[in-house]
Amino acid sequence: MTVDRSRLPVPGKTPPFHFPAIERSTLPNGLRVWSVRHVSIPVATVMLLVRRGAANDPVGKEGLAALTADMLDEGTGALSAIQIHEALARVGAQLDSDIGPDATLLTVTVLSRFLDPAVSLLSDIVVRPSLREEDFARVRQLRLHRLMQLRDVPGAVADRAFMRLLYGTHPYGHTPLGSETSLASLTVDDVRTYHASNITPEDATLIVAGDCSHADVEALAARAFADWNGAAPGPVAPVADLPSPPRLNIIPRQGAPQSELRIGHVSVARNTPDYHALVAANMVLGGQFVSRINLNLREHKGFTYGARTSFDFRRLPGPFALQVSVQTGATAEAIRESIDEIAGLRGVRPVSAEELSTGVAALTRGYARNFETAEQIARAVTQLALYDLPERYFDEFVDRVEAVSVTDVMRVAYEYLHPDRLTTLIVGDYAAVSRDLNALNLGAPAVLAADTF
Amino acid sequence: MNITYSKHTLANGLDVLIHEDRACPIVSVNIWYHVGSKNEVPGRTGFAHFFEHLMFEGSEHYDKGYFQPLQGAGALLNGSTNADRTNYWEVVPTNALELALWMESDRMGYLLPALTAAKFQNQRDVVLNERRQNYENRPYGLAGMAMLAALYPPDHPYHWPTIGQIADLHAAQVEEVREFFATYYHPANASLAIAGDVDTEEALALVRRYFEGLAPGPSVAPVRPPMPVLNGDTRLIIEDRVELPRLYLGWISPAMFGEDDAELDLAADILANGKTSRLYKRLVYDMRAATDVSAAQNSRELGGFVQIAATAAPGRTLAELERVIVEEVNRLASDGPTEDEIERGRVQAEAQFIYRLQTVGGFGGKSDQLNAYNVFLDDPGYFDRDLDRYHHVTAESLRAAVQRYVAHGNRVTLSVVPKGKTIYGMPGSVPSLVS
Numbered sequence: 001m002t003v004d005r006s007r008l009p010v011p012g013k014t015p016p017f018h019f020p021a022i023e024r025s026t027l028p029n030g031l032r033v034w035s036v037r038h039v040s041i042p043v044a045t046v047m048l049l050v051r052r053g054a055a056n057d058p059v060g061k062e063g064l065a066a067l068t069a070d071m072l073d074e075g076t077g078a079l080s081a082i083q084i085h086e087a088l089a090r091v092g093a094q095l096d097s098d099i100g101p102d103a104t105l106l107t108v109t110v111l112s113r114f115l116d117p118a119v120s121l122l123s124d125i126v127v128r129p130s131l132r133e134e135d136f137a138r139v140r141q142l143r144l145h146r147l148m149q150l151r152d153v154p155g156a157v158a159d160r161a162f163m164r165l166l167y168g169t170h171p172y173g174h175t176p177l178g179s180e181t182s183l184a185s186l187t188v189d190d191v192r193t194y195h196a197s198n199i200t201p202e203d204a205t206l207i208v209a210g211d212c213s214h215a216d217v218e219a220l221a222a223r224a225f226a227d228w229n230g231a232a233p234g235p236v237a238p239v240a241d242l243p244s245p246p247r248l249n250i251i252p253r254q255g256a257p258q259s260e261l262r263i264g265h266v267s268v269a270r271n272t273p274d275y276h277a278l279v280a281a282n283m284v285l286g287g288q289f290v291s292r293i294n295l296n297l298r299e300h301k302g303f304t305y306g307a308r309t310s311f312d313f314r315r316l317p318g319p320f321a322l323q324v325s326v327q328t329g330a331t332a333e334a335i336r337e338s339i340d341e342i343a344g345l346r347g348v349r350p351v352s353a354e355e356l357s358t359g360v361a362a363l364t365r366g367y368a369r370n371f372e373t374a375e376q377i378a379r380a381v382t383q384l385a386l387y388d389l390p391e392r393y394f395d396e397f398v399d400r401v402e403a404v405s406v407t408d409v410m411r412v413a414y415e416y417l418h419p420d421r422l423t424t425l426i427v428g429d430y431a432a433v434s435r436d437l438n439a440l441n442l443g444a445p446a447v448l449a450a451d452t453f
Numbered sequence: 454m455n456i457t458y459s460k461h462t463l464a465n466g467l468d469v470l471i472h473e474d475r476a477c478p479i480v481s482v483n484i485w486y487h488v489g490s491k492n493e494v495p496g497r498t499g500f501a502h503f504f505e506h507l508m509f510e511g512s513e514h515y516d517k518g519y520f521q522p523l524q525g526a527g528a529l530l531n532g533s534t535n536a537d538r539t540n541y542w543e544v545v546p547t548n549a550l551e552l553a554l555w556m557e558s559d560r561m562g563y564l565l566p567a568l569t570a571a572k573f574q575n576q577r578d579v580v581l582n583e584r585r586q587n588y589e590n591r592p593y594g595l596a597g598m599a600m601l602a603a604l605y606p607p608d609h610p611y612h613w614p615t616i617g618q619i620a621d622l623h624a625a626q627v628e629e630v631r632e633f634f635a636t637y638y639h640p641a642n643a644s645l646a647i648a649g650d651v652d653t654e655e656a657l658a659l660v661r662r663y664f665e666g667l668a669p670g671p672s673v674a675p676v677r678p679p680m681p682v683l684n685g686d687t688r689l690i691i692e693d694r695v696e697l698p699r700l701y702l703g704w705i706s707p708a709m710f711g712e713d714d715a716e717l718d719l720a721a722d723i724l725a726n727g728k729t730s731r732l733y734k735r736l737v738y739d740m741r742a743a744t745d746v747s748a749a750q751n752s753r754e755l756g757g758f759v760q761i762a763a764t765a766a767p768g769r770t771l772a773e774l775e776r777v778i779v780e781e782v783n784r785l786a787s788d789g790p791t792e793d794e795i796e797r798g799r800v801q802a803e804a805q806f807i808y809r810l811q812t813v814g815g816f817g818g819k820s821d822q823l824n825a826y827n828v829f830l831d832d833p834g835y836f837d838r839d840l841d842r843y844h845h846v847t848a849e850s851l852r853a854a855v856q857r858y859v860a861h862g863n864r865v866t867l868s869v870v871p872k873g874k875t876i877y878g879m880p881g882s883v884p885s886l887v888s
Contacts, residue, residue: 003558003662003663003666005513005514005555005559005563006514008515008522008552008555008556009551009552009555010552011526011546011548011549011551011552012548013548014527014546014548015478015546015547015548040474040476040477040811041807041810041811042807043807043808043811081728081738082728082729082734082738085727085728085729086729086793086797089727089729089797089800089801090796090797090800091800092800092801092803092804092805093804094804094808109808110804111803111804111807138738138741141741141766142737142744145697145744145766145767146744148696148697148767149592149695149696149697149744149764151696152592152694152695152696153591153592154590253694256590257585257589257590258582258585258586258589258590288520288524289520289524290518290520290521290524298579299518299575299579300575301578302574302575302576302577302578302579302582303578303582304579304582304586305579305582305583305586305587325582325585325586325590326582327578327581327582327585357525358521358524358525361524361525361526361527362524362525362527364527365525365526365527365546365549366479366526366527366528366529366544366545366546367527368477368478368479368546369477369479369527369529369544369546369814371477372476372477372479372811372812372813373811373812374811375811
């Protein structure tokens with residue numbers, strides 16, 4: 001058979017996507033129990049989402065929420081940390097805890113036949129942790145050592161400093177780890193108090209995706225979490241005034257072969273009505289390989305292994321940020337190109353219909369692959385619970401993104417991207433880049449120390 | 454659990470593996486070329502990986518970059534190179550299977566006419582930046598290549614890092630690409646796996662349409678270096694931009710799927726994987742002498758090495774960590790694991806094995822695993838037997854493997870210490886020359 005290589009095959013119509021049904025119930029203690037039937041392979045994923053995260057750290061006690069999450073599997077009842085993990089290992093279960101600004105998420109992936117003991121262990125960990133003094137001392141020490149080591153990881157230094165620059169004392173102004181100073185001030189009583197008042201069923205959701213009926217999941221949850229009680233405190237209050245950081249900042253890293261860059265500003269919350277238009281706009285700007293910024297900095301200039309931008313959508317307005325690591329000699333030029341690309345999207349280089357359609361297609365045509373595994377499905381459901389999204393959110397996603405027009409993208413770019421307010425942070429070799437920075441017209445760089453965050 | 458598949462070898466030598474899984478309307482297209490940095494020679498290292506980059510820069514009949522049409526069709530795609538093989542994959546919606554095959558076949562058959570000096574220069578710059586980002590500018594980033602360079606002699610194909618030596622990357626010539634392509638990138642040195650929402654006959658017909666006309670290349674002679682022998686303890690040190698010193702110990706061990714490979718895999722878990730492991734319990738939990746500890750049987754096609762690494766807590770010494778690690782290795786080699794440890798190891802091996810098979814695509818998913826078994830063992834259906842290897846491990850077989858391969862002093866000992874603090878290194882260490 002001859003092959004026509006004069007043109008690419010054109011894919012047919014994308015079949016419509018339907019998210020599987022979510023069955024829901026609520027236990028008397030307020031815990032929401034949601035399940036999704038997923039039968040392709042005998043694996044179940046259990047996620048417990050508590051809508052309290054690093055943003056709930058009291059001022060001066062930054063790092064408390066994450067340290068508390070870390071303490072949960074350090075012992076429960078008569079079991080030590082080691083014994084808990086032996087019990088998990090005996091059923092092949094994998095426990096992960098993940099803490100972000102808005103939430104704490106515990107995940108257990110397990111072979112379906114071990115769902116029962118896995119949920120039971122999860123409840124022991126969450127509801128009945130021992131929170132012992134000696135474990136606290138050890139865990140805090142490990143986290144202090146981690147912070148010490150992160151001083152040498154350029155990306156981590158950049159992330160920590162960038163949040164502080166953008167948000168100051170706002171609840172989003174620190175990363176979940178906290179600082180060496182704040183961790184040093186914590187006590188085990190802080191952890192106990194935080195656990196008692198924040199890790200509560202009233203604002204928590206248990207999500208199970210796997211080959212199991214909702215009735216079974218509900219009965220299992222009712223047994224395991226029956227004696228979990230407590231009301232949830234109110235949501236995090238936004239701070240009225242955000243800082244006005246210097247335009248240009250540098251954390252010196254002498255002799256570094258690359259500069260780690262962050263360029264961005266505080267942007268928009270997850271509940272914005274412009275969510276879909278912003279996601280589409282970001283695809284054009286820096287959200288995929290063929291986006292403008294990656295093609296420019298990597299494929300045309302060869303300055304980097306890769307560049308990307310993102311709107312970090314959160315319950316309160318999150319950051320828009322470009323992140324890239326560029327060879328030292330190209331630092332100033334990469335910053336200029338990046339800022340020009342962000343500014344260009346608002347008018348000088350308006351989005352073309354073709355660019356938008358590539359970005360939209362990349363989001364929509366392969367949408368089904370985001371929901372192949374039990375873990376992907378459970379994680380998707382956490383998004384609904386975390387941000388109070390409508391039940392049909394995933395079913396409507398493709399249509400909503402396909403409805404985004406060039407005009408919409410231009411409008412949201414204008415409304416949510418502010419080139420004159422971009423804050424740039426460099427973690428790199430100051431002596432090697434300082435002369436070039438002058439030409440950027442961003443003012444003299446503020447020089448920061450790596451260990452001040 | 455078994456994965457049903459069919460295998461077809463085209464006249465030009467291309468192996469085609471097809472697995473139907475209609476659960477999700479997606480298809481994974483995964484191609485392995487049986488070439489990696491092991492096929493390079495000293496002075497010309499980094500080539501296989503550099504070449505992987507060029508494969509995304511366009512081919513004769515679509516010379517505009519590989520990502521654009523595939524991302525526009527909703528694909529997720531990537532590639533990777535290691536010492537043994539280079540893989541490329543796309544996960545596409547069912548309706549874009551033909552597009553993916555068109556693209557993969559075009560770069561398999563027609564890459565060179567589209568290769569220009571400008572692309573070559575650009576991707577060399579990108580690779581040099583990948584090297585800076587992932588190795589040179591990363592704490593402990595040079596440790597891996599220092600271990601390989603010391604474990605394997607200079608003429609052994611695992612001696613050099615897959616990312617390549619900086620000088621070799623600068624010296625690479627565009628003309629060399631032509632020869633490399635002709636030697637390694639052709640149907641007879643490749644394996645194509647398709648997994649997902651397809652009908653086997655329809656998928657095979659499409660594969661035939663796009664790949665059957667491609668010319669077979671020369672057969673590639675297997676690389677068969679002798680198993681290296683370490684004599685005594687090679688002690689090396691690297692001064693790095695780090696806060697805490699870290700110790701790496703390495704021993705030569707059997708190849709992937711070889712005898713004792715599964716034993717050493719489970720032994721590494723028992724020693725240092727997770728909170729239940731012996732070294733975590735002692736070094737991190739009880740003594741608080743280390744901030745972390747890890748171990749792995751790094752098994753590859755031509756051989757393996759067992760590596761144990763631990764980072765010293767402030768004020769603690771690498772010598773103390775080394776003493777405890779050696780004690781625990783020796784205890785495992787003399788007393789063996791407990792039955793509970795063996796049972797946990799088996800359950801975890803089974804669970805990890807099944808978790809990987811939840812997805813048709815990506816790194817480690819079903820299509821990638823079919824290709825791994827086909828390329829390394831000529832048996833794509835090795836799934837059950839692979840898992841059986843772990844079920845057959847006994848306390849005694851594990852003990853004996855540890856005794857034979859790890860519980861001795863013929864090893865590499867690498868200290869990575871803060872700049873200017875060579876005093877923190879193991880006594881008698883000499884500087885590693887990697888950069």
